[in-house]
Amino acid sequence: MGARRKSHAELQSEERISRRIASVEAIASIVNNLIRWSGLVAIAYMGYRTVGTLAGQTTTADIGIRFFTEIRISEFAAWLLGAGGIGYGWRQRKLRRDNIERLERRVRDLEAEIDPKRTSSKLTKRGDTPREDR
Amino acid sequence: MTPDHIITAIYTSISLLGLWVLAFWLYRDYRVDIFREKMFSLRDELFDCARKGDIDFNDPAYAMLRTTMNGFIRFGDRLSFLSFILYPLLLGPELLAAALEKQRGDASFEARWKAHTGNLSPELRDKLETYRMRMHSLVAEQLLLSPLMLVAVVPVVAYLVMKAMGRELLRLVPRRRLFIERIDAAALAVGTV
Numbered sequence: 001m002g003a004r005r006k007s008h009a010e011l012q013s014e015e016r017i018s019r020r021i022a023s024v025e026a027i028a029s030i031v032n033n034l035i036r037w038s039g040l041v042a043i044a045y046m047g048y049r050t051v052g053t054l055a056g057q058t059t060t061a062d063i064g065i066r067f068f069t070e071i072r073i074s075e076f077a078a079w080l081l082g083a084g085g086i087g088y089g090w091r092q093r094k095l096r097r098d099n100i101e102r103l104e105r106r107v108r109d110l111e112a113e114i115d116p117k118r119t120s121s122k123l124t125k126r127g128d129t130p131r132e133d134r
Numbered sequence: 135m136t137p138d139h140i141i142t143a144i145y146t147s148i149s150l151l152g153l154w155v156l157a158f159w160l161y162r163d164y165r166v167d168i169f170r171e172k173m174f175s176l177r178d179e180l181f182d183c184a185r186k187g188d189i190d191f192n193d194p195a196y197a198m199l200r201t202t203m204n205g206f207i208r209f210g211d212r213l214s215f216l217s218f219i220l221y222p223l224l225l226g227p228e229l230l231a232a233a234l235e236k237q238r239g240d241a242s243f244e245a246r247w248k249a250h251t252g253n254l255s256p257e258l259r260d261k262l263e264t265y266r267m268r269m270h271s272l273v274a275e276q277l278l279l280s281p282l283m284l285v286a287v288v289p290v291v292a293y294l295v296m297k298a299m300g301r302e303l304l305r306l307v308p309r310r311r312l313f314i315e316r317i318d319a320a321a322l323a324v325g326t327v
Contacts, residue, residue: 043150065143070142074142
């Protein structure tokens with residue numbers, strides 16, 4: 001049985017909605033990108049200003065230059081980046097294992113319905129090597 | 135300016151650049167992945183609930199909740215505080231009408247939800263409400279932990295909330311309900327279209 005043909009009014013309504021969706025997404029995307037890229041522009045600009053001090057165009061008294069040349073801030077940013085990187089990697093690892101655990105159960109259940117004698121690799125539910133195999 | 139200053143400035147720039155990539159690229163993608171993973175997990179639980187026979191797969195309440203979850207999964211990458219405001223404001227009524235094109239009238243998401251769950255047993259209704267509440271928690275978490283919110287807005291909002299705590303906070307509660315209803319309607323619509 002074929003699907004019901006949409007009326008002209010319904011198609012017009014769908015088209016109008018699709019346009020609205022595109023508009024909202026465009027606005028949100030522009031604003032989000034503006035905020036995101038302005039961070040990069042700010043970093044690049046301050047780097048440029050710092051180099052400018054070499055030519056005597058600005059002085060180290062400039063608050064932005066002082067921020068960039070302050071050793072404690074530099075160290076803090078480096079530590080934050082390191083800790084953030086480790087945290088990111090650790091969370092990604094957890095996410096991957098959570099995903100394996102969620103899918104493993106469903107695959108096992110569904111395959112067991114087709115093949116009750118289905119064998120297993122004996123890995124843990126989270127995809128790790130079992131303790132007794134280590 | 136001494137050479138030490140220049141080296142420190144270069145190191146600071148590199149670290150800030152790294153933090154920028156971490157926050158606005160890697161963390162952002164991670165947030166989308168984890169949001170989808172949690173929403174998939176919740177949807178699986180709902181599916182299992184139906185598989186056990188607690189609710190029929192053809193029950194409109196089940197279909198409505200699953201479709202709304204699908205909508206959130208689908209536009210999880212676009213779920214930001216800005217879209218949270220724009221979607222319900224600009225699309226709410228029309229998208230809802232399109233999503234429910236086969237039905238007549240312009241009942242709100244909440245009214246439809248109540249109509250669909252009204253005939254269910256109190257236990258099952260509570261169960262579905264819990265799923266819906268958990269879905270909202272995931273959305274709230276995603277909005278609050280987005281890179282922009284985390285970096286720019288959360289400290290400001292936390293300060294303002296603390297300042298206006300008590301009476302002002304309670305005053306927001308009824309509006310929150312209305313806002314959630316609108317975002318649900320948008321997710322249901324996106325999941326259906």
